[in-house]
Amino acid sequence: MLELIFFNITNGLIVGAFYALMAIGLSLILNLSGVINFAHGGFLVIGGYLAYVLTPYIGFWGALIVSPFLTAIIGVAVEWLLIRRLYGRDPLYSLLLTFGLAFIIEDGTRQIWGANGLPVSVPPALMSALSSRFFFITGYRMFMVATVAIVVVLLFVLLRHTRVGVRIRAGTLDLETVAALGINVRALRSFNFAVGIFLAGLAGVLAGGQLGLEPTMGDGLLMPSFIAIIVGGVGSLTGTLVGGLLIGVAAGLTAVVFPSASDAVMYVIMAIVLLVRPRGLFGEEGMLT
Amino acid sequence: MSAALSAEGLHTYYGKSHILHGVSLEAGEGLVTALLGRNGAGKTTTLRSLVGLTPPRQGRVTIFGKDTTRWPAFNIAALGVGYVPEGRRIFPNLTVHENLMVPLERPGRWTPESVYRLFPRLAERKLSRGRQLSGGEQEMLSIARALLLNPKLLILDEPSQGLAPLITREVFRIVAQMRTDGISVLLVEQNVRMSLEIADQAYVLDDGHVVYSGSARELAADEARVQSLAGASAEEWTLQ
Ligand SMILES: Nc1ncnc2c1ncn2[C@@H]1O[C@H](COP(=O)(O)OP(=O)(O)O)[C@@H](O)[C@H]1O
Ligand SMILES: [Mg+2]
Numbered sequence: 285m286l287e288l289i290f291f292n293i294t295n296g297l298i299v300g301a302f303y304a305l306m307a308i309g310l311s312l313i314l315n316l317s318g319v320i321n322f323a324h325g326g327f328l329v330i331g332g333y334l335a336y337v338l339t340p341y342i343g344f345w346g347a348l349i350v351s352p353f354l355t356a357i358i359g360v361a362v363e364w365l366l367i368r369r370l371y372g373r374d375p376l377y378s379l380l381l382t383f384g385l386a387f388i389i390e391d392g393t394r395q396i397w398g399a400n401g402l403p404v405s406v407p408p409a410l411m412s413a414l415s416s417r418f419f420f421i422t423g424y425r426m427f428m429v430a431t432v433a434i435v436v437v438l439l440f441v442l443l444r445h446t447r448v449g450v451r452i453r454a455g456t457l458d459l460e461t462v463a464a465l466g467i468n469v470r471a472l473r474s475f476n477f478a479v480g481i482f483l484a485g486l487a488g489v490l491a492g493g494q495l496g497l498e499p500t501m502g503d504g505l506l507m508p509s510f511i512a513i514i515v516g517g518v519g520s521l522t523g524t525l526v527g528g529l530l531i532g533v534a535a536g537l538t539a540v541v542f543p544s545a546s547d548a549v550m551y552v553i554m555a556i557v558l559l560v561r562p563r564g565l566f567g568e569e570g571m572l573t
Numbered sequence: 574m575s576a577a578l579s580a581e582g583l584h585t586y587y588g589k590s591h592i593l594h595g596v597s598l599e600a601g602e603g604l605v606t607a608l609l610g611r612n613g614a615g616k617t618t619t620l621r622s623l624v625g626l627t628p629p630r631q632g633r634v635t636i637f638g639k640d641t642t643r644w645p646a647f648n649i650a651a652l653g654v655g656y657v658p659e660g661r662r663i664f665p666n667l668t669v670h671e672n673l674m675v676p677l678e679r680p681g682r683w684t685p686e687s688v689y690r691l692f693p694r695l696a697e698r699k700l701s702r703g704r705q706l707s708g709g710e711q712e713m714l715s716i717a718r719a720l721l722l723n724p725k726l727l728i729l730d731e732p733s734q735g736l737a738p739l740i741t742r743e744v745f746r747i748v749a750q751m752r753t754d755g756i757s758v759l760l761v762e763q764n765v766r767m768s769l770e771i772a773d774q775a776y777v778l779d780d781g782h783v784v785y786s787g788s789a790r791e792l793a794a795d796e797a798r799v800q801s802l803a804g805a806s807a808e809e810w811t812l813q
Binding site: 447450451453454456457458460461462463464465466467468469470 | 624626645646647650651656658662664665666667671672674675676677679718719722
């Protein structure tokens with residue numbers, strides 16, 4: 285029983301780390317550009333399939349770095365060509381656009397690589413279990429959580445201690461004043477978009493190594509990521525991080541006692557949080573505070 | 574005398590409401606230009622038109638010899654135009670120190686160290702968040718932020734709004750000091766007498782039209798006009 289609970293907590297943390305990674309990227313884009321990026325799961329898919337293509341040439345480690353960067357570049361191209369034109373309009377426009385993009389990416393992936401699952405090969409060193417009792421804690425799972433943790437810490441350092449990061453946080457509340465202070469807010473938004481998409485691409489590589497690739501692999505992550513943002517409080521990245529981990533672990537634990545409710549529990553948590561703190565756990569305080 | 578900034582025939586709208594009806598003005602190089610007028614006259618709208626935040630639909634803005642009418646705000650600022658907006662617009666979620674990291678770094682005498690020397694109070698509150706500051710501290714931060722651009726032209730929108738007399742005087746002294754440092758200043762104020770004391774030129778705006786343009790001294794001498802401009806405002810103090 286103890287193993288079972290522990291297994292599900294571990295699982296929940298890993299799933300939660302993915303929710304958090306996706307949700308933080310979504311949150312960055314939503315906060316600065318006011319765009320609800322429904323194509324976020326699509327960029328995860330692109331990141332994963334790029335890793336599949338690149339691994340034979342540059343290995344898993346190379347792909348782990350290069351794929352998210354390429355995904356971010358593709359993301360910026362999409363932002364420049366399409367999404368940018370809808371800034372400042374009713375959010376419905378960008379929502380429809382990204383919704384359409386999500387379908388295009390999914391079908392495009394299916395066209396190129398087929399509907400069947402494909403593997404991302406992971407170095408054998410990462411695949412072994414750490415102990416026989418806790419067989420489910422493979423090196424790869426530890427590695428995934430550690431990677432997410434490192435990337436999140438780096439992101440927070442960027443936002444707190446670099447000029448561009450501070451400008452992003454300033455722009456979250458008052459982009460007009462940031463512009464009036466001489467900052468190229470178009471470039472700032474593009475950079476911020478790239479960071480968000482980088483995180484999605486990274487999630488795609490990591491997920492591909494664990495579960496393999498499918499054109500629809502991003503679908504299941506999008507709704508929990510939105511819930512993570514709402515639970516944490518729109519505007520707070522710390523909240524988004526906590527929200528992602530929280531619903532991941534809650535879903536994992538629920539799977540022990542009542543497996544069929546493990547998805548529903550996310551919505552229950554969201555409802556409770558919204559009743560008690562309508563702005564989410566870390567709302568009101570503003571981003572990163 | 575050349576102009577740091579000149580505007581000709583600005584017509585500016587918010588959606589369908591026509592706010593500015595052909596506003597023309599100049600801010601002379603190295604001078605303080607006051608832009609006065611009652612509440613709702615269009616002063617803020619004029620400034621927003623000049624700095625690119627609400628571009629005029631008609632007319633022309635020239636800054637340091639360049640036609641900036643259709644430029645985005647960040648390009649205009651990057652020319653060396655510092656803007657201290659109405660209501661100060663401090664970033665409430667950022668610390669004082671972080672607020673000072675936002676502006677574009679244009680090289681010049683103003684650095685975080687030198688603005689902290691100008692406003693020692695800000696140095697003391699370096700790690701406080703914008704929302705924790707008093708009105709006076711927020712005003713100083715807003716001015717400090719604009720100075721970090723090392724502006725050649727400083728545009729201020731009601732810097733004394735809501736401040737205690739002592740701090741108001743301090744703010745006016747700093748604006749007057751900018752002039753001696755060779756920065757051109759365009760100042761929007763409710764505080765008519767004090768503005769006219771430090772200004773060289775003055776414009777009065779009413780309902781989106783320029784109804785006075787000329788020397789600040791002449792306007793100051795026209796007691797009836799000053800009275801009507803100052804209106805019922807209790808916030809009337811002089812520098813001395
Ligand atoms: N964002 C806005 N949308 C619509 N009307 C506005 C807006 N801002 C100001 N106005 C209107 O424009 C006119 C001029 O306002 P403003 O430029 O702020 O005047 P002032 O700064 O001289 O007090 C006022 O009638 C005001 O109601
Ligand atoms: Mg005003």
